[in-house]
Amino acid sequence: MKAAYINEFGGPEVVMFGDMPVPEPKDDEILVRNTIIGVGKPDYLVRSGNDPYLEDALPGLIIGNESGGVVEAVGPDVKEIKPGDKVAVLNATGCGSHAEYSCAKENYAIKLPNGVEPEMVPGILNLQVAYALLFDAGKGTDGESIYISGAAGGIGTTIIQMAKASGIKVVASASTDEKCEALAKLGADCVFNYKSKDAKEEVLKATNGKGADIIYDQTAGKKLIERFDYLADFGQIILYNWLDGSPEFDQLDTIIKRAPHAQAVRAFSFHVFDDKPARRLSNADKCFDMIRDGRVKPLICRDFPLEKAREAHELLDSGKAIGKIIMHP
């Protein structure tokens, strides 16, 4: 089969394309003929050698974390999924999906219901993460408004649509005016370029001085402490990555001093569902409903043939992508 793989960790230049053996499903695995492949930040983490959940080894490591397709074969311990089923796969190992065929544990595949084709679920991980960020991690606040910075990626563009479909006011920012235009088109109520505008001023203005009930932060680092200034009472900062590293302040001390505002910080990883398959499936069902009835339409940035996986990774690393990058085998 054709596949994109790496022999060493590094930038997009390490992504190779060529022939690899079709993988054999283990007892608890399914073999999927992929018809669509998603490309996202988890793939960057694996490719660059920074994924703490990485289990497979170099050389000849097929990269890729998400795909959709048709089940070709199943191992003897697979219970619910059968050959011929259409599935979306989020590979827990973070590897294997940039290929014509890939294996995954049954728990990591989601059988697509009638009316949902693999083509309709690019970035299913984005949908599921966005849903969990909004409706699981986001519990316990007034829930009227959110602020998401760096919102033009796969997850950000999905959160905006889901939040708007749920009647939540959305404040969103990005690093370029072009990205900001795209966020406004998706329905965000207030959009600003965080390089040229002050986030505190913009968020307070958009929320009539109250602050956002939830602030989604993927950077953490030094800026985290400033976020409390435009977080509402009972508000919550939800960290879903920490691209700028740990904050250099005592977070608990800050939160205690701000007790009259009853604010909180939560760090979230989708891996919280690894041992909760029923909850993960219920999350998927809600996402499928939203796709089916058109409340959420994944924003596709570009569609590459699999043989151009290196170019897809170049676009991923460029920071210029707006929405989800996909590939077709």
Ligand SMILES: NC(=O)c1ccc[n+]([C@@H]2O[C@H](COP(=O)([O-])OP(=O)(O)OC[C@H]3O[C@@H](n4cnc5c(N)ncnc54)[C@H](OP(=O)(O)O)[C@@H]3O)[C@@H](O)[C@H]2O)c1
């Ligand atoms: N917690 C979880 O379970 C979970 C699961 C999946 C993904 N994630 C994380 O969620 C984030 C978004 O994922 P995605 O797939 O939507 O990614 P993406 O499509 O690559 O988009 C990332 C966006 O983040 C912005 N950004 C802000 N600071 C950045 C930085 N220092 N480096 C790179 N980009 C930066 C970029 O826009 P601007 O340049 O406009 O800021 C970009 O549009 C990633 O950090 C990813 O690792 C978390």
